[in-house]
Amino acid sequence: MKNIASNWFKSLQDKICLDLESLENQSILNEDQFRATSFTFTDWSRDGGGGGTMGVLRGGRVFEKAGVNFSAVHGQFPAEFASKIPGADKDPTFWASGISIVIHPRSPLVPIIHMNTRMIVTTKTWFGGGIDLTPVYPTDEDTEFFHSQVKNTCDQFDTSYYDKFKKSCDEYFYIHHRNEPRGVGGIFYDNLNSGNLEQDFEFSKAVGNLFINVYRPLVKKYFNIPWETAQTQDQLHKRAKYTEFNLIYDKGTEFGLKTGGNIEAIFVSLPPMASWQ
């Protein structure tokens, strides 16, 4: 199953990058200023075992910075982490594979989006992941569309998932020092092992497949609409708060930095430009 999951995450990376490149080519805005741009892929290997492929599209017409990372790593958790991770307290051996995406669009009208799904194996096995949206200008229509699509996906597996995972998302993606949520939410789940791992994998695949289907319409709704300079300022400020969350609170970022992860791959989530005016 580890191989099957890992291969699937890798193939999802390829598919999503093609889908995003196709959106680059569909936009007709800023044709004179910006060229439709492709992903660049960089393989990296981890000292302790395994590695990954970082996919980044920089300076595109629709996407100012789009990071689509795949990794499959294994080894021993450092002692300080092993005690915090299910099934690793006595044996720190682990295997983990997943895909992680953060998209910073050029237009302040197109929302930032984040999606991640992963499989982790210690003496226990589980899935984790989620998808959440961070518009600079939230609208009820977009928020309802996004959440209804996420709920539909959840409901196909377990009708308790959406409420439970939405709550986890709201709690996790919260900028405590500003008393505000990072975005308009979505779902976040971890330690998912329902007793039917095949089914849990299918759920994670469904979340992965949802990504482009829920993001494409939001991108296409806005990507040909011109914007004002003042809106770019709002976007730079929103991105600054996104950066604050990722550097101060995000456990994945902290884990990566403290375990000698690949800095470029970890920080692919950070915005191409942000402003604390």
Add this chain to the structure above:
Amino acid sequence: MKNIASNWFKSLQDKICLDLESLENQSILNEDQFRATSFTFTDWSRDGGGGGTMGVLRGGRVFEKAGVNFSAVHGQFPAEFASKIPGADKDPTFWASGISIVIHPRSPLVPIIHMNTRMIVTTKTWFGGGIDLTPVYPTDEDTEFFHSQVKNTCDQFDTSYYDKFKKSCDEYFYIHHRNEPRGVGGIFYDNLNSGNLEQDFEFSKAVGNLFINVYRPLVKKYFNIPWETAQTQDQLHKRAKYTEFNLIYDKGTEFGLKTGGNIEAIFVSLPPMASWQ
């Protein structure tokens, strides 16, 4: 002594802001693009007691963002911090006053600088502070000039200070996940109570007075030299790493955020624009 120190920090804020405004007016570069600009002052009060004055100059000709903060706060340390702070483990009552400066110049040729001095009173009393330089393009000449000025100031008080406080600075302002120092160093000291508090206050005053005398020549050396777009990119990348340090490692930032400090005043140290390309 609390009043004397606090009044002195406040008067230093006023003096330094005038000095920086004078540098704004002396530059002849970018006259068409940017106006010489003045500081804006905002008073804030702290829920637990005391408050401060945030001084910010934004969008100037020489300084893209210059933050010069004064504060004088008092109250009770939250339990989780009291145990970590000298003399506060049994009685969490504290008083603290100081000045904190971070300057983000417009030109990538002019170094970023940070200076801070403070007096803290619990059941113990001490001084802390420091000054350190972060050039985008370090040169031996500038680094040697900066350190020699800092050493001269230290040597007037105790010939062991410079080596000891330089080492603390190198250890503290280190970006661990990148295995690189934040800048070219300076001095950093804390819990300074030599047994002669008057003398320790004089030392902190000397560090405070050093700021403009060591920074003015560095600003004037570069502030009329045009720069290239590629150098602005280097600057934005250096600022991104500065942001990483402040959000991930800086204890002052963490303390402020966790104790409900004034967000605007805390983040006045963050750059007006930064890039993770």
